[in-house]
Amino acid sequence: MKIKRQKQAKKTISFYKYNFNFRQPFQILLDGTFCQVALKNKIQIKEQMPKYLMGEVQLCTTNCALKELETLGGQLYGAKIVLQKFQVRNCQHFQNPVPASECLLSMLQDTNPHHYFIATQDRTLTAGLKKIPGVPLLYIILNTIVLDKPSQSSSDQVQAVQLGELVSPAQQQSIRTLKEEQGIGQKDGERRGRKRKRKQSNPNPLSCQKKKKKGLPTPPRTKTDAMGKKKRSRNKRQKTEGDTSSSAPSVKAP
Ligand SMILES: [Zn+2]
Structure with a gap:
């Protein structure tokens, strides 16, 4: 039973750590009812609380809770002695004390910003704090301290x-990581595409060079043509010169 209880407490503590940012030393706000029942059951709060919560704790209360025990007096004297040993946290009711249940609820405000655990046997206080999200409840049952399971709220x-x-925020982060992953994938794709483009572009210059090589022999042909034309022109000149020389003696002969 002790192991089960400890396991459940560990699970619940990690719930508040993870979801509501609870950190050690855990702030335990106690009232007179809890101290009274602890005293009756001979529970050493200072010793038992850190063991059960598996971490450092700061036990504290308010002036209103102490004042309430004073006014009730008599049977609650022992509880008052226990509660007096804890730190007194400032509440809003310094001049006009209110019932402890009302005071502790006011300490929680709407969101329990100081991350208080509430240790109480007061049912009205319990009902009130269960409406506020992120308030761990400690109570005593069957001679043991119990950390209540997270409330519905x-x-x-x-x-x-x-x-x-x-x-x-969370999905934005996941989207960012996904984008980064996809971005890396896109870069690979782009690189592959570039490689493909390079492969496509490579044959073009090669073919151009081949065309140039094919074209290179053609200019000599034109040069030969030019030479042929020149040769032809020389032949024509030679032929004309020969014709004149041959016609001249025929004129001189008669
Ligand atoms: Zn108060």
Whole structure:
């Protein structure tokens, strides 16, 4: 039973650590009812609390909780002695103390920004704090301290945050990582495409060079043509010269 209880506590603590940013030393806000029951069951809060929560704790209370025990007096004297040993956190009711349940609820505000655990046996306080998300509840049952499972409002809040994250920050991060991964993939694709383009572009200059090589022999042909034309012109001149020389003696002869 102890192992099961410890396992459940570990699970619940990690829930609050992960989802509500709870960190050691855990702030345990106690009231007179918890101290009274602890005293009756001979539970050493200072010793048991860190063991059960598996970490450093700061046990604290408020002036209103102490004042309430003072006014009730008598049977709660022992509880008052226990509670007095803890740190007193400032509340809003310094001049006009209110019932402890009301005071501790006010310490939680709307979002429990100081990450308080509440240790109480007060049912009205328990009902009130369960409406506030992210408030771990400690109570005593069967001579042992028990960390209550996360309340419905806490798990609802976590679900809402998770859904919200799916729309905004968490998914944006995942999208960024996905884009980076896809970007790397696109770069590979682009590189492959470039390689393909290079392969396509390579044959073109090669073919151009081949055409140039094919074209190179043609200019000598034109040169030979020019030479042939020149030769022809020389032949024509020679022929005309020969014709004149041959016609001249025929004129001189008569
Ligand atoms: Zn107060």
